[in-house]
Amino acid sequence: MKEKRQVLIIDDHPLFREGIKTIISRNGRFEVIDEAGTGREGFEKASQLKPDVVLLDISLPDETGMEVARKIRHHLPHTRIMILSMHSKIDYIVEAFQSGATGYVIKESAAERLAQALEAVASGEYFLDSSISHEVIAKLMNSPVKEAKVSDAGYGKxxxxEQEIMRMLAEGASKGQIAEQLCISVKTVENHRANIMRKLDIHSAMELVRYAARLGLIDVDLWKE
Amino acid sequence: MKEKRQVLIIDDHPLFREGIKTIISRNGRFEVIDEAGTGREGFEKASQLKPDVVLLDISLPDETGMEVARKIRHHLPHTRIMILSMHSKIDYIVEAFQSGATGYVIKESAAERLAQALEAVASGEYFLDSSISHEVIAKLMNSPVKEAKVSDAGYGKxxxxEQEIMRMLAEGASKGQIAEQLCISVKTVENHRANIMRKLDIHSAMELVRYAARLGLIDVDLWKE
DNA sequence: GGGTGGCCGGGAGAATTTCCCGGGAGAAAT
DNA sequence: ATTTCTCCCGGGAAATTCTCCCGGCCACCC
Known part of the structure; x- marks a missing residue:
């Protein structure tokens, strides 16, 4: 009987780790030897235990999964890295593999898919969650049609x-900058801002940015270069 | 009993068409209604017969499969196009899907794969031959396209x-929520936040959200519904 | 004329930010 | 063992900003 493949789980959600462990325990060819909740802890345990496969969440409290992947890849070339992600965006996938990942599975996938992916990754094969193909392809077909439907119930009111000021707010302008550019007092800007917030029923700068992004007032894609 | 899905084959090799026909005939849910050896003939028959799926070879005597795909896509939006190719080069794949293909299968694949692909494509799903994943991934990994490995100087510091709090901040959590969740005082959260802003040289909530989005800490695409 | 609504500002108190301070814990260096 | 360092945790006080309410001005419409 051959040895079981050793797996290290790095994910900041204990419940999720439990789920993974039970799934893996049903597969006789793998065993979870340890788990970690942060990138730093994960990297240390990986360095120490030298697992065959690392199951790595993409979002961790301290570092991104990509950073952890790069470090593991660099220090432990023989350890395979499989990314677990909630996102199926092509950008994440690309970066994941460029960071040294050997597999990419989204968390919504069925349990069997994880086992299948583990088999592939452990034997050195690349594995791309097939349910991702749809997203990848959609991205490839990427029609640059960006309908700026700047029509929302609240925004029309x-x-x-106010719309002018909201745009400037969403673009990150400070109250002082807006006041200067519009030649009005900071006080007035504050009043407009308060009115905007009330009419749109939003209560933080964050929500305002989100609202503006949803309406296409600002192009969040530019942030990702 | 439901009607069989109608399939048109466009390929310049008669023997290959025969092979495809026998494979499809073993599947009760599809039937080959006609076949063509050139792009022009294929497009004419497609326009006339309006098949559910067109199996389209990428290399044809008169036109490329991509050109035929674009024409079919334009005139028959409801007809699904599945590309058959000997190549698994990423460039072909990209161009195929950009030309309107819904599926991509390489000719070396097993017969079952074709049936599986037909099922997926006929029901409107995208299908990418899984044996291609390896090629695609390999391409991604040494893709010169991706630069700017801004896992970022500042964020690492x-x-x-602080990284943990920054993520919560970017996700829109208020100071009070963070303090409560982390069991620390609001004051401490404010201090952390100030430190983050100083280290990253950002000066507004807006910039923080942008920074987080660029690093992939938050998924701005979710904002767009 | 009177009413309405947008735009502009002010005032006062509440809330937040900013900057400075120091204690404690843990890790690393000496 | 001790020092040193960094990080996390808070407090205090001043500065700034937010919030809500106020009034004036102007344009437009019954």
Missing amino acids: LTSR | LTSR
């Missing part, structure tokens, strides 16, 4: 002045 | 606690 804003006056033109 | 944040302590794990």
